[in-house]
Amino acid sequence: MAGDGIVGDENVGGGTPDGSETRCGLVAIIGRPNVGKSTLMNHLLGQKVSITSRKPQTTRHRIHGILTRDNHQIVFADTPGIHSGETRALNRYMNQAALSALAGVDVVCFMVDGVKWTSADEHAMNMLPNDGTPIILLINKVDKLEDKAVLLPHIERLCAGRDFVEVIPVSALQGHNLEELEQALVKRLPVAPFWFDEDQITDRSVRFMVAEIIREKVVRQLGDEVPHQVTVEIEMWTDGPKLTDIAACILVERPGQKRILIGSAGDRIKSIGTQARLDIEQLLERKVMLNLWVKVRSGWSDDVRALRSLGYGDL
Template sequence: MAKVYKSGYVAIVGPPNVGKSTLLNRFLGQKIAIVTPKPQTTRNRILGILTRGSFQMLFLDTPGIFAPGYRLQKIMVDTATRALHDADLALLMTEGTRDPGPDEDRIIQLLSETKTPAVLALNKVDVLPDKKLLLPLIELYGKKGAFTDIVPISALTGDGLEELLKILAKHLPEGPQYYPEETITESSERFIAAEIIREKVFLQTGEEIPYSVAVKVEEYKERQRVLYIKATVYVERDSQKGIIIGEKGRKLKQIGQLARQDLEALGEKKVFLELWVKVRRKWRHKDQDLRFLGY
């Protein structure tokens, strides 16, 4: 008898910084979501499509779920919560290196309000000196009664990922192949370019700067296999503009160089990247500005 084909949405949800985007990229074998050591890196829902012989998994990478303060954070948490409600299957991801905290409790509460089956992945087990340390944690999460399966993984090294994929496939509903095999995302090239630039800002600046930054691609044109990209880095204050530009423009140049290298590797073509910095006061708090910036 022929095996049924399976497909559906798998929402990757969890607290900030636990490795959700790293996992998505690893599953796809390609970087479509930016990753940084700072929490609250992902701000949008990102679709990643994994097609195998017997299934098509539509992964939704999401912003971290936590107690939001300002407007952008509220939108981020709402985006993740909505993805959870849209999904056929929830993959709650957290760190296997610490006890659950208020964010985990909040997400487990959200899960209990849906009928979506949920798998728990305990990530970053590569940093554990001994895997035995996981046992009490698995027991603790098991008692919460919210998960069909609990899987220790390392999104960084790939440990446990095939096992996790098998478990996810098991819970996936029967369904058609929605996208052609070669499609891996619906993100536009412009969006990915803006995200890569934002990633470099996150990596190259400290304090609150990353959280005050948004990037908008203004022009994206290809001429004779050369990509011309013009983008604006928005900040909230004049002082932040000075920091991003840096002494003699060094910081902005460095951000631009790093972004250009990634963009060239991604598109396999030469890239001209022009970056501008503009102040848009308190954009994180204003609905109109947030919409303008794609949130």
Template sequence: MEDDDNTDFSLEGDQGNVPEWSSIPQSPAGFKSGFIGIIGRPNVGKSTLMNELVGQKIAITSPVAQTTRNRLRGILTTPEAQLIFVDTPGIHKPHHQLGKVLVQNAQIAIESVDVVLFVVDGSVDAGGGDRFIVDILSRTQTPVILGINKVDEQPPSYEAIDASYAQLAAPNNWQIAKFSALTGDGLEALQQLLINHLEPGPYYYPPDLVTDQPERFIMGELIREQILLLTREEVPHSVAITIDVVEEEPTITRILATIYVERDSQKGIVIGKKGSMLKSVGSAAREQMQKLIAGKVYLELYVKVQPKWRQSRLQLAELGYRVED
């Protein structure tokens, strides 16, 4: 193991604590604030959108569906408002206990926010999954904005696509915003539209904060993202991460993390031949962590098998997945 790599790989792991936030100032006169639920089918770009809006990577993005698990809050503070974005799991038909928890949390989020941003994929026509979500949203009193994402991927004749979404919005009188989370086009107008829907309110979080999740959670998500990106369908959603130890030293932060999978075969895939996959996961995750904490990171990864953890409410809770209040 070479010093300039600063990533180590093993097969086991333990736990620790999270830092406190700074004090919250009083908001100026006329200041607005509120919570915005980002809702939509899997893979419509919800996490990419939130990362772009808050200006920092806090939610993982992956070509694999169902990657968002926890209700993650991203915070954007401007001179006139504080917008707290709640990124939710893609709403879909659940196939296991984890899926039920994820969808239940997304539905709870709809009722607990000030505005819902219903994100759809503007590169394709509205589908059955979108109509399923419309049915859920049509029963809420929460204001809804229909956000047509991926305008950068729209074909030259996109009118029919836009019309299919306009038909979803019209019966409920939802406003429509078009944008690209990837390029940033249209996000300024979207941001202003969201602010227009908020009421006067206080700072809920310190103005310099971009998420209410502790750094440990983000670190775990960065590891999980690399596993999803590098293993693709081989180890789809059977992965959970715990950050067991974070030791901050003057010149380096040492992190020990455990990767949980459900089967021995998945453990073999995550480790790879002679540890090659685990090394690739660790190196890429360490790079992202160094951006997160703006400093040098030493990362040590362990892999453990925890059979059928997604089917057990107890094991889900132990790994940080529970139905939110």
């Protein structure tokens, strides 16, 4: 099947053309759901690699985004929001995917949402490594803070419980302080050749990204309950001379969810399909024909075998 290639080509060796010293390393972005981790990675990359939404638990997999400048390459690991209290196999997979992304990282970015602090933030903070890996505290969504004076006492409270090498207030959405963040990261990366070709933007396949774009439109268009029980499977992919023909199946858990997703006279699924197609055409830079189906497979999100067959196997 086409669409399996990674976005860009992998590089062996690396370094700059003039042979000057380069830095390269891995940075994990960690935090509870919905604080803005994926928005941050996308803004830093200048391209949407990871899907985002107003709803918590949007990201389900560890996704690498690769930022290459003249003399450094930062490999970000965007991760699912760390959460507790949910026991479905899918939730266990998501937490594992986040925690396993911490292995071998050079820097951790621990992200919180403004001055909000919940038990979920506490839980995520308790999962941070204690092995000397530098941890930067990112206070995100500062654009929403009306009274900036509340920041300082909040930062003091957080720093009392944990040693952060730096604290940076940012706006992932508006780009505030992201250059400062990049500098703070680069100076902590080892001197090393680049791991990836400079035009490679992610380690995920084009096919994975297409399935994620479709899931994003579902998550964004549906109410709060349904999105957590939806996944997308690419069933057919044909690259023709003029367009790419893709068929994808949206799997839900219950017949009622299928009805919601289809909408009256099919208007909901039609609008999801149109929005997804436009984004996919931008990604593939060619015309796309997208056919979407909705199927009920009850219990898929709590069935380890079903999850594996749907691509939730590799952390």
